[in-house]
Amino acid sequence: GENVEQHPSTLSVQEGDSAVIKCTYSDSASNYFPWYKQELGKGPQLIIDIRSNVGEKKDQRIAVTLNKTAKHFSLHITETQPEDSAVYFCAARDSGGSNYKLTFGKGTLLTVNP
Amino acid sequence: DAGITQSPRHKVTETGTPVTLRCHQTENHRYMYWYRQDPGHGLRLIHYSYGVKDTDKGEVSDGYSVSRSKTEDFLLTLESATSSQTSVYFCATSVQGSEAFFGQGTRLTVV
Numbered sequence: 001g002e003n004v005e006q007h008p009s010t011l012s013v014q015e016g017d018s019a020v021i022k023c024t025y026s027d028s029a030s031n032y033f034p035w036y037k038q039e040l041g042k043g044p045q046l047i048i049d050i051r052s053n054v055g056e057k058k059d060q061r062i063a064v065t066l067n068k069t070a071k072h073f074s075l076h077i078t079e080t081q082p083e084d085s086a087v088y089f090c091a092a093r094d095s096g097g098s099n100y101k102l103t104f105g106k107g108t109l110l111t112v113n114p
Numbered sequence: 115d116a117g118i119t120q121s122p123r124h125k126v127t128e129t130g131t132p133v134t135l136r137c138h139q140t141e142n143h144r145y146m147y148w149y150r151q152d153p154g155h156g157l158r159l160i161h162y163s164y165g166v167k168d169t170d171k172g173e174v175s176d177g178y179s180v181s182r183s184k185t186e187d188f189l190l191t192l193e194s195a196t197s198s199q200t201s202v203y204f205c206a207t208s209v210q211g212s213e214a215f216f217g218q219g220t221r222l223t224v225v
Contacts, residue, residue: 001173006156034213043118043204043216044157089156100145100164100208101172106156 006105023090032093118217137205145208146188
């Protein structure tokens with residue numbers, strides 16, 4: 001099955017700086033890569049996703065890049081704000097069996113210091 | 115939250131007792147999932163369903179069973195709860211090929 005590695009496990013930045021979180025995956029057949037943000041006491045929420053036919057996607061201050069050859073993808077947050085502080089998870093979709101299972105990384109705790 | 119309700123939100127139970135967690139959705143999504151979240155492990159898939167009465171195991175299914183008799187309900191049962199099953203459990207739903215929506219979670223403590 002799919003295996004997703006996520007780094008770093010914790011990240012602390014100053015407000016206004018950029019933050020980058022990186023993930024690698026093992027299954028070359030995976031074709032969907034979402035990123036989730038989880039605030040304290042809540043369920044994860046999708047913030048951006050990318051499919052394998054696209055190399056980069058942006059949504060305001062958030063961008064995701066995908067390198068299928070190297071099997072890694074990254075989340076980039078620019079001009080960070082205190083409200084960006086949360087746990088971020090990357091995931092890859094297991095393409096086997098068409099049952100759309102997501103395999104998650106272990107998460108990154110992002111702290112944005114005012 | 116795509117109309118996902120998990121119940122109960124918190125539960126404390128004793129070792130050896132059966133426990134059932136409920137996930138109810140109002141979006142008519144075909145796919146439903148149960149994950150557990152533990153520090154240092156992220157979100158791990160327990161079981162999932164790809165239709166009524168169609169379920170399959172995830173990576174950490176031992177000690178758990180599921181049932182889906184209606185599109186809107188997905189039940190997770192711990193047949194005999196153990197301390198290692200203390201965790202936060204999340205239900206998620208998905209429409210084919212699109213994002214997964216998560217519920218608010220159930221915090222289960224087994225004492």
